[in-house]
Amino acid sequence: MRIRYVFKGTKEELKLNPNVGTFSWFLHRITGLLLLFYLFTHMWVLGSANKGAEAFNQRLSAVQTPLFHFLEIGLILVIFYHMVNGLSITLMDFANISSKHKSLVVAVVLVFAILAIVSLSVMLPRLFAPHISTGGLA
């Protein structure tokens, strides 16, 4: 019941308050949950190191597939959004610049875009064409 209440309420809030703040709040919560999910997956892979090198290599190779490479791109975007938005809220509170909300939103979008473009331009060739980008070392 409680979960249904939360889903219904979130839908209503997005509908009744179609403002930038509502959407960034919604995305912040969703990306937070996704990061929590990633943390458990991450520990599941790393935890296998307790059972020796063989088990660790085996589990690591299980996540070195094109599907997981695509998910890694999503992960980078999720981390950057959650990080940039979180930092902007902290800055807003500490520096008390709430009256400059619109400039803050523009700054968040710009920093997010720069981080995403730079990291993806490094990451994409390494993930999908390692023989070209690293001279066959990867």
Place this chain on the structure above:
Amino acid sequence: MSTTTFKIFRYDPDDGRDPHFQTFQVETVKGMTLLEALYWIMEHKDPTFAFRSSCREANCGSCAMHINGSYGLACRTQVDNLKPPVVIRPLAHLQVLKDLVVDMKPFFDNLKAIKPYLIPGDDPPEKEYYQSVDDRKKIDHHVDCILCGSCYGSCPVAYGDPKYLGPHALLKALRFVDDSRDGATDERLAIVASEFGVFRCHTIFNCQLVCPKDLNPTGAISKLKNKIVVKKFPFMKPFVRT
């Protein structure tokens, strides 16, 4: 004179029907406010239509409602500026009693929780309190709040938790904390630092966007947060603005 379509939220607990939207065609004239249009509907179309209003000049805060995607006062909204069909809903997060009338009790209970009145300090003056012009300027902004409930309706945190004090109560708390005559600053900071106080705020900025008086409850909440941080950790003083 032209005709504008209105879609209005209707609910009557006595007639047994579910809440629904009813469409009205309203004859509007230039300069007509939304409140006048609502009165026109009540007088010409349906005398059972219920809504709150009083002063008609954005001073009493009775006629706050959800108008075409945002909260605002009906009395200071021009019908000409609204895109038809004009969709009107009651304030959110408060129980609907009838049509656009909601039960404001939780809203005012939250306000009472922060003790919205002057509490004298240990040593009250013999005559009147003296307040310098500079000290008065500190609260100039916050005293304008008319408690219409627009900010409370627009705050998604208030949906999730009715005990959350809400932007209106926290803005009022800062009004007394910043008042040089008030002697209960520590007491009030303890109230707003509680589980349902300032730290529940998710900095969504809806309250700031919808405020019909152009006040800044989000800024007030962040100021209160900083005051609480400095009170607990005095070494943080150079890093925050209170």
